Amino acid sequence: MTGLLDKTIAAIRPLSVAAMAQAKARQDMLTKPQGSLGRLEALSVQLAGIQGKPIPQIKHKAVIVMAGDHGVVAERVGNWPQDVTAQMVYNFLRGGAGINVLARHVGSRVVVVDMGVAATLSSQDHLLNRKIATGTRNIATGPAMTIEQATRAIETGIEVLESEIPKGLDIVGTGDMGIGNTTPSSAICAVMTGRPVREVTGRGTGIDDDLLRHKVAVIERALAVNRPDPARPLEVLAKVGGFEIVGLAGVMLAGAAHRIPMVIDGFISGAAALVAAGLAPGVKDFLIAGHVSAEGGHRILLEHLGLRPLLDMEMRLGEGTGAALGIFLAEAAARILGEMATFAEAGVSEKETAGT
């Protein structure tokens, strides 16, 4: 383990209790019955605690989408060709994917990172080429990557997050692209939560019952072959992870260290969050669950992290699409706190102890 990862983990501090208390006090002065904006109010207080500001600011936004390929596709665990990972990266760069549309809708930039796509991607302005390798090895027969590669990938995630800060970065959404990546995510989820593989394995992009049974068997084999130890999260990533998943864990650690709220997307981002929280439990306070995905294991994973999703739209696309919607709600929460008039400012009477 080199210096950057350790330094980042060491830099993670608790939420600012003072900022949260000030935010809560202000919420209760705004022209509405106390608590009547429900989870938006709680979210504004969390944002205050993360940013260390009584009135959090959400202006500069980025969805960081990390892409990687997975050797386990050799086991035929899904029904999309591996080429789609690279094709979708180009789709991201041209602005035609779901995440592009939703990021535009919430006023967020999209940062596309090649962490380990199996193809050599042509050089493009908006692509960050951070390829660790051309896809992982097949986890059903051995480790996905070496521990050195895992360390490099997680530190790459940290560096990607840090390189976005000078451009302005008030909130981050996490996203993923990688054909086959629900398989390593389920493996990570089983290891880190201690739940049986079948409980945390879903249909991904839409496989049938036979393929689902096969996928569960492949993941069980991957765990039997690799024997990952949940007490060693980086090793879990090396054994059964994926480059984009490791990178996202790095993004989350760096976001927490730099006090930037992070809206995590679906099951793959959640698997990254499990490992990030395994490395540094304090990271959880900096995470906002944008949504709960239709992939069953996601709910289990969020409960394990103690995160309550904002949305339940039955989405299962990944790419950061659920995170983008969550960014909208986080900005709404911050704006409520910053822009609503107080009772005193508006000359509105406050609640009485009895009726008129």
Place this chain on the structure above:
Amino acid sequence: MTGLLDKTIAAIRPLSVAAMAQAKARQDMLTKPQGSLGRLEALSVQLAGIQGKPIPQIKHKAVIVMAGDHGVVAERVGNWPQDVTAQMVYNFLRGGAGINVLARHVGSRVVVVDMGVAATLSSQDHLLNRKIATGTRNIATGPAMTIEQATRAIETGIEVLESEIPKGLDIVGTGDMGIGNTTPSSAICAVMTGRPVREVTGRGTGIDDDLLRHKVAVIERALAVNRPDPARPLEVLAKVGGFEIVGLAGVMLAGAAHRIPMVIDGFISGAAALVAAGLAPGVKDFLIAGHVSAEGGHRILLEHLGLRPLLDMEMRLGEGTGAALGIFLAEAAARILGEMATFAEAGVSEKETAGT
């Protein structure tokens, strides 16, 4: 009953089956696994059916906030002074209320309508003065208003909606302001759904157990005194309604007649929707439930209408705040359908019958 209401009801047509089929076909060509954007996909299809366009457009948005006062506050059913209705109307006009912040956040204008505030409001540029009376009468002792006033109020709602169309109106959110208005809303909900008063009566702005028991008793008295018949929805409104609630029912009927999607807010908008659907069942297809509020009766009411809420943020402010968030999601759904690249456009391979 005069001509405008009948004419409006007669103008309501079913959703466009052709536009919905085209929208669905396009969703399935977009660069994502089919169905992977979940409820956003279904919402885009509904919007297509409402607007009668294969690719719905959401550009011009308005939240229509109707305000009125309620004679039943004489029974001390709540814990805020009646003056707050007028004070909050001024807060809306100055842009300091929750709905102003969330409407700005989603790029929507706010249309504030005095349907029956108890105070004489000073003339203001942005206020639509459509006052039917200075508050309703006390429903615990007799009808809230005459049937003529109810007809005038519902037709006023129709006119308000129609007067917004020339400014551009692709989607409408409904909102309310009226101290005490959860009481008539619970009364309407009990009548129209056939459920016991205690099941559809909640804590409104936050009353305690004693006051809640009292509120239930007052509503039961209102129903015993007025004996509203659910088969005569306009009479239900006249007997136990409120001017802002009647106005919102008119807005919904007109929106359906003009094929404009309407995102309904919480319990008060829901009560208006119950009556609008009682007058014209076809209106339901044009409604989108922005959220489910913390007011318990809201969930019952939405189930009765066959509407599934988009959000569950434990909000209970009213004003159209939940509708504003729903407008964001509706626009997201429309943009996904209109802006995402198809597989052919993006050169992305489609799903295989077997894995790679």
